[in-house]
Amino acid sequence: MKTAVFSTKPYDREFLQAGAGAAGHELVFVENRLREETVPLAAGCAAVCAFVNDVLDGPVLRALHEAGTRFIAMRCAGYNNVDLAVVRELGLRVARVPAYSPYAVAEHTVALLLALNRHVPRANARVRDGNFSIDGLIGTDVHGKTVGVIGTGTIGRIFAEIMLGFGCRVIAHDVTPDAALQARGVEYLPVDDVLQQSFFLSLHCPLLPATRHLLDAVAFAKLPPGALVVNTSRGALIDAEAAVGAIKSGHLGGLALDVYEEEAELFFDDHSSHIIQDDTFMRLVSFPNVLVTSHQAFFTKEAMRNIAATTLGNLTDFAEGRVGANEVR
DSSP: OEEEEOSOOHHHHHHHHHHHHHHTOEEEEOOSOOSGGGGGGGTTOSEEEEOTTOOBSHHHHHHHHHTTOOEEEESSSOOTTBOHHHHHHHTOEEEOOOOSOHHHHHHHHHHHHHHHHTTHHHHHHHHHTTOOOOTTOOOOOOTTOEEEEEOOSHHHHHHHHHHHHTTOEEEEEOSSOOHHHHHTTOEEOOHHHHHHHOSEEEEOOOOOTTTTTSBOHHHHHHSOTTEEEEEOSOGGGBOHHHHHHHHHHTOEEEEEESOOTTGGGTTTSOOTTSOOOOHHHHHHHHSTTEEEOOSOTTOSHHHHHHHHHHHHHHHHHHHTTOOOTTBOO
16 A cells, blocks of 8 residues: 655654565655645555644645545554544544553653753753853752652653652642552642642643643742743643743743644754744743753654554554554544
């Protein structure tokens, strides 16, 4: 089956090509993101493979359907960029990769928290410049601190377990508490209580209408003075303008992001030769207590192998007329 793979980088080709031939798939790799003007690049393809920042709104889906595409293989867990109402209207089918390596994301979250708390990027930059002063680099012990986890699905659960190993008090909020975490001493509380008690706060919940801008100006104000926040889940969980205000006021002690609400035009591409036009983002990265990585929390060899295998399996299910376990219903 012929599939157009959008938003591809060298690492996508490497891992997908490794298993495509044996599975009988012809993959057409497209560097461009999927959007209305790039739909013609999928001509003749029964399926398209898309990623987190591709556009799959009504106009794109209708154009794909008109061109003969019938299946959309998302090579990620999230699908909030897919208009499911139009998918159903057109009779299209969508599958995703529900889990690839929750350990990768949880471990990156811990790495961001530790690097932010101990000012590792600033310290490294100083040493490279021959400056061995440690003034201004003081952190705080993680051991014994209260860590708040909003969302205790697989990734949030693993992150919580790691922080328990650091000797932290872990509190959490989720619509469905995890009994195993509760047995280990994790206390589930209302969101406001988690905010008010967390010196370290990590977000691991999906992006839904109810969670969009979960951390806004009001929520930031509820955090203890000097609290550190990490988000490796969905960018729009945080109101970026409110985050700027919380940092400028000195109330928020630090912010580490692997996702950003307007990341679609920034992340995964090299903009080093251009002026970045997103003023909010540029203000955020200008602060010494803000750390940003480019949506790389998932990016391990194990995760890439799993993404490729599951994506190819989803394509095989469709090609052979099966409704796969990973289809979005």
